[in-house]
Amino acid sequence: MSDHEYTPTSKVGKWFNDRLPLLTLANHLTDYPTPKNLNYWWTFGGILTFCLITQIVTGLTLAMHYIAHADMAFESVEHIMRDVNYGWLIRYIHANGASMFFLAVYIHIFRSLFYGSYKSPREIIWIIGIIIYLLMMAAAFMGYVLPWGQMSFWGATVITNLFSAIPLVGEGIVTWLWGGYSVDNPTLTRFFTLHYLIPFLILGLVVLHIWALHVPGNNNPVGIDIKKPSKDTVPFHPYIVIKDGFALLMFMIVFAFFVFYSPNILGHADNYIEANPMVTPAHIVPEWYLLPFYAILRSVPDKLLGVVAMLSAILILAVLPWLDTSKIRSAVFRPLYKQFYWILVADVLILGYMGAMPAEGLYLLIARVATAYYFLHFLVILPVLGFKEKTLPIPLSITEPVLGGSTNLAMAKNKESLDK
């Protein structure tokens, strides 16, 4: 970015840009050289930005009608659904928007895992992404508490009680989080405050995430370093803008399907019953996007160790760039990693399913095996694979496999002589 020379054509533009180089920034963003082989898995960054903006806009409008008080919250949500003009639409977009946000973020994360986008020099992008993911979970959890239904109340109780597993200070921390001796009005008002704050923190981190991305530039399906700009790149605008826009339209069709045809399918019927501290619903489960971690929590029979395992399952992702010892980024050239990758995907899906099932009998056994495998993948398989795996030869450039030529002539010639 620092080597970017740009002079606006108009006199006013030049005057403004000399004082605040916003036009230079805009020019950088439109010209930004992007690998030309990016596939549709790369469109989820833009889709996620859309999700964040959607949540902020619908959230702001809902906050104009919602009342954060234990006696009135449930009623005010029903008021939004029945009385407020288009209240039903805004709330359904917001509630399903959370699920769509997580759907997109999981695809985004697993794309990164497949193509090795977390590896050097993109570790900071990855770690910021994990922090965003953690904040997303916090925001989603607190948002789910606000309607003050049965699932809200008992979800809040169970999740805050996770902190009671901490030795000595645990109970004190839980009381502090609640502002009382149980989840009650003080809990609701602070959750509302934090639920309002977190999206803006995420927005700030997204700016850092993109800034950090623009330093080395995008990874790509081949996973090699490319020269920028070169024959291997295209300008962000219009090429990537159009592709992202098309993918976003497809995504919005799925989004709209949920909002208009099955707005409650991803929620729980119990949350249409007002919170009752005397009765726990017979079967409490978190939202679908937290189920794999919930399964890990339940598969450990000890309270403290269960909480530790669940948190480790998320935090282990932050050190992934150092656990994966392979220098080759893309799974396309890693025949063994590719297989383990798909086993991991299956493992996480199995964990998610087990998280929705009662923790007993065969379900519990499968959840335990899947939990063990999850950690095995990151702590044993990935570090060992980097040393043992025989990788396939990687191309010298993106154009080389297609056109036979390379933007880097010297390297191409060197390769030709090696081939002979």
Next chain:
Amino acid sequence: MSDKKPERRDFLFTASYAVGAVGVAAVVWPLVDQMNPDASVKALASTEVDVSSVKPGNTITVLWRGKPVFIRRRTQEEISEARSVKMEDLIHPEKDEDRAKDPEWLVMLGVCTHLGCVPLNDKGDYDGWFCPCHGSHYDTSGRIRKGPAPLNMEVPKYEFVNDNTIKIG
């Protein structure tokens, strides 16, 4: 830096940082402490319950400090079952005699010690309570016997004000 002798200036730096840290802590503490239970929450410290209508084998649930309290009038079988358990079979060893001073009445917080759900009456493998959230089983004394919960259900401070009234808290 290490081979340099400490000077007056180093002392000033250290002293400034120390005073600054104390100042920051003094400002942060009120912001943290405001989240602790406030005076109105603490004021709801005790509650009195009329238990004259509770028949043997029945449980009533009352709300105390926002939490459910189970008051169970136990049957003879339940009492003898609770008192015959060997200490070494318990995850959190507590004598039933210490949990229920009057053996007929068991008063405890109806809060699972795992993650705070309300266990269900007359359920589970030990004829006591069963927590539907993560499958903890409690016996007729409210002691944890099986599942992820680490402790027995808590017995709050309570007393019989007269034959029919229990004061909790």
